[in-house]
Amino acid sequence: MxxxxxxxxxxxxxxxxxxxQLGHKIYLLEPNISRLSSIRKGKSFFYEAGLNDLIKAGLNKGTLIPTDSYMxxxxxxxxxxxxxxxxxxxxxxxxxxxxHAAASETAKYARPDAIFVxxxxxxxxxxxxxxxxxxxQKKQIDYVSNPEFLxxxxxxxxxLFFDRVVAGGHSSDAVDAVLAIYKQLESKSKRIANVVGIEAIRTTTGEYIATSLNSAELIKVTANAFLALKISFANSIAQLADTVDADIVEVMDAVGADPRIGRSFLNAGRGYGGGCFPKDVSGLIASGLQNGVDLEIMQTTQAVNSSMPSYIVHKLQAALGKDVKGTSVAVLGLAFKAGTSDVRRSPGIVMANMLAKRGASVSAYDPQATEEASHEITSSVALHDTLSSAIKNVDCIIIATDWPEFIEQPTDIYASANILVDATNRLNPQAVKEAGLQYIGIGRN
Ligand SMILES: NC(=O)c1ccc[n+]([C@@H]2O[C@H](COP(=O)([O-])OP(=O)(O)OC[C@H]3O[C@@H](n4cnc5c(N)ncnc54)[C@H](O)[C@@H]3O)[C@@H](O)[C@H]2O)c1
Structure with missing residues (x-):
């Protein structure tokens, strides 16, 4: 195929x-020449463990063909x-x-029986x-919505180890043809995982969900909106926990032990960022309004999320007993989450820029995202190549992303500072205090 x-x-x-890896001939069409030339050399433009090996394997086999030509x-x-x-x-x-540009270009060249997914x-x-x-355009191209959940x-x-694949469209044959590719992928998932040395994250088989076209489209944005809602809910309760001296981690561990609720995405901290949740939430709000539905619950989700970086800076100022002006602060973690170099709408960058604007002397470090962050961060923020140089001689440290390098080390590596703000709530407060630092979590004082 x-x-x-x-x-x-x-x-x-x-x-x-x-x-x-399935043996199909795969054209990968990318108009951005710098991304394309990097891929042709076997290198992804972003960090994702195992991906470069897979690109090289596809190029070597001749099954992965990068191009910028629709024709x-x-x-x-x-x-x-x-x-x-x-x-x-x-x-x-x-x-x-x-x-629309992608659909329009496709329509010019597609064969009559093509499926556009x-x-x-x-x-x-x-x-x-x-x-x-x-x-x-007088084209009989079948259309299938197959939203992505990676x-x-x-x-x-x-x-490779998906929990579900959703495909929705007017033609059940086209939906089945799309689902068949994922069935093939699932049947080879363990072998492919071995090629790049990644672990199977699930042992059960994935669910194949065929729906109507509009349902498939709504499933994707609803899933992301609900995850964002859970994060903002946890952050709202965390602010109450801060004022009543409760620990949000203890609270959510017990709340999430109820299988009707579940523990995941009930983590308080610096809020969500990245290339998906912020725009998917705002897109859902706009789509609701276009259809006469005011999704107030999502507007509140968005407002709570936007307030978290300043809430955290405010907590730091309360601990300092003064404005941050003149204080040296290291922000650790500029990727919007661990495991990627993506810095789109990253809370770490928002906090670093906010602190610099308020006159703090800011240093910053990320294990993978320093290069990407350099385009987004205020020029007065000093970007460092190592953790140790970023935290040298600083008063305060903010952990903004839960990279293992930051949270799986003995906490005394941070001992030269006075205050540690754990904006991920992943550190052990007692261990931080024993290392001689004041610990500030989000909803866990
Ligand atoms: N990144 C994620 O984790 C994720 C997860 C699930 C869903 N999504 C969704 O998937 C979509 C893609 O996300 P992404 O993060 O990969 O985006 P991205 O911006 O990283 O990549 C999009 C690519 O499309 C290329 N492009 C633009 N116009 C084109 C055209 N006419 N023809 C061919 N290529 C064109 C761009 O040059 C760019 O390289 C978005 O709708 C996003 O919301 C993303």
């Missing part, structure tokens, strides 16, 4: 590198997966420029608009 993947971003590159890739492709970006517009709604996260109704466009940092594991 010949397949084209449109867009070599976090989703498209991961998908293409894995599908190339080269599309005419022979039975299935085209669109994985282009869907950033937000200034008003929070989804910017579908790339989505949408993996990008789009507002409900987008698929039907593209189907209408295909039919205006997480950066575990992108390969999530794709």
């Amino acid at each position: 010949t397949i084209t993947i449109l867009g070599a971003g976090y989703v498209g590159l991961t998908t293409a590198a894995l599908f190339a 080269e890739a599309i005419p022979s492709s039975e299935i085209i997966f669109s994985c282009v970006g869907t950033p937000d517009n200034p008003d929070g709604s989804s910017n579908l420029t790339y989505v 949408q993996k990008s996260t789009v507002p409900v109704g987008t698929g039907q608009a593209i189907i209408d466009f295909f039919s205006e 997480r950066e940092g575990t992108a390969l594991e999530d794709t």
Whole structure:
């Protein structure tokens, strides 16, 4: 089978590198020349454990073909997966420029029986608009919504050992054809995992969920919105825990022990960031309003999340007993989460910039994201290549991302500072205090 993947971003590159292991011919179409030339050399433009090995394996076998040409890739492709970006517009709604451009270019070259699969996260109704466009162009291309659920940092594991694959569309044959590729991937998942030395994260088989087109689109944004809601809920209760001297970790451990609730995503801290949750929440709010539905619950989720960096800086100031002006602070963790170099909407960067603006002397370090962060961070923030140089001679340390390098070390490595703000709530407060530092968590004083 010949397949084209449109867009070599976090989703498209991961998908293409894995599908190339199935023996299909995979065109990976990417217009960004710097990303494309890096991939042609066997290197991803972002950090994801195991991905470079997989890219090289696909290039060597000849099953992964990076290109920037629609004319080269599309005419022979039975299935085209669109994985282009869907950033937000200034008003929070989804910017579908790339989505429509990808569909429009595909329509020019696609064979009559092609299937166009949408993996990008789009507002409900987008698929039907593209189907209408295909039919205006007199193209009988089938359309399937197949939303992506991978997480950066575990992108390969999530794709190989998925808990569910959702596919929705008007043609059950097209939906089945898409699900068949994932069945093939699942049957080879252990062998592929061995090639790149990654662990199976699940032993049970994944669920295959065929739905209507609009349901598939709504499933994706609803899942992300609910996870964001859980984080903001935990952060709201954490602020109460701070004032009544309770420990949010103890609270959520016991609350989450109820199987009706579950423990995951009830972690208080610096809030969510990245290329998905913030824009998916604002996109859902905008999509609700366009359809006459005011999703106030998501507006509150967003407001709580935006307030967390300043809440944390405020806590630091309360501990200092003064403004942060003139205080030296090291921010550890600039990636929006551990395991990736992605710094989009990263709370660590927001806090570093906020502190610098308020006159603190800020140093910062991340094990993988320093280069990416250099484009986003205020020039007065000193970026360091090592943890030890970033924390040298500072008064305060903020742990903003739970990289193992920060949370799995003996806490006395931080002992030269006076205050440690654990914005991930992952450290043991007692161990930090025993190392001679004042510990500040979020909802756990
Ligand atoms: N990153 C994640 O963890 C994740 C997880 C699930 C879903 N998603 C969704 O998947 C989609 C892609 O996300 P991403 O993080 O991979 O985005 P990204 O911005 O990293 O990558 C998108 C790529 O598409 C390319 N592109 C733009 N226009 C194109 C066109 N007309 N034809 C071909 N390529 C084109 C861009 O150059 C870019 O390299 C988004 O809708 C996102 O919300 C992302």
